[in-house]
Amino acid sequence: MSKPVRAAIGDRWIKCMFCQGGLFRDRRVKLNSTGMELMNLAWANESANGLICWDCGYVHLFANEDIELYKVKKGEF
Known part of the structure; x- marks a missing residue:
């Protein structure tokens, strides 16, 4: 499991929208689209x-x- 991080955009700290917690695990996530999946181009998704x-x-x-x-x-933590 990854270590916890705090995150900010500019001078604003990010807090969980559900529980207001301030610690997170981070990872990159593919935003797959149906069209790209059908054309076997999922690797090119944002x-x-x-x-x-x-x-x-x-x-x-x-x-x-x-x-x-x-x-x-x-x-x-």
């Missing part, structure tokens, strides 16, 4: 930044590339 809430598991997707991720020290 990607998003996925933030998975550390507390409740709610998945947040951001197409914005300006997200900054900050490592969290072991005692902070």
